[in-house]
Amino acid sequence: MKKRIAITAAAAIFAAAALLYLYFTGEGEGAGIPCMFHQITGLYCSGCGSSRALRSILHFDFYQALRYNAIFTVGLPLLAAYFGALLVSYIRFGKDKISEKIPQWVIYFFIAIALIYGILRNIPAFSFLAPITL
Ligand SMILES: [Zn+2]
Secondary structure, eight states: OHHHHHHHHHHHHHHHHHHHHHHHSOOSTTSSOOOHHHHHHSOOOTTTTHHHHHHHHHTTOHHHHHHHOHHHHHHHHHHHHHHHHHHHHHHHHSSOOSGGGSOHHHHHHHHHHHHHHHHHTTSGGGGGGSOOOO
């Protein structure tokens, strides 16, 4: 139990350090974590703009966060709840009892949504989904 709490605390400290880094780094293009897919192909993946969106959320600028990456901004509460439940499950039971309770179709549904979002944001008619550049 102590080992699990120590690992969880280390993960929380790492996450807090990452959030602090994002909070204090600059804004705009090149401010976030670079995307290898975008650098190689020039196309936007589903995650492009996520670090800038998270930075905007940390500054309570939710409109800007939506403009950087809408799916990340909308999905963040779900992700946070999922990882929070995973941590609690890990501390209490030493293993992941959450993932096995989620039906597989739910996972496939979210993967499909992310893929569709990634495709749409590269089509000119849906350019409003692409991460804005400052
Ligand atoms: Zn990307």
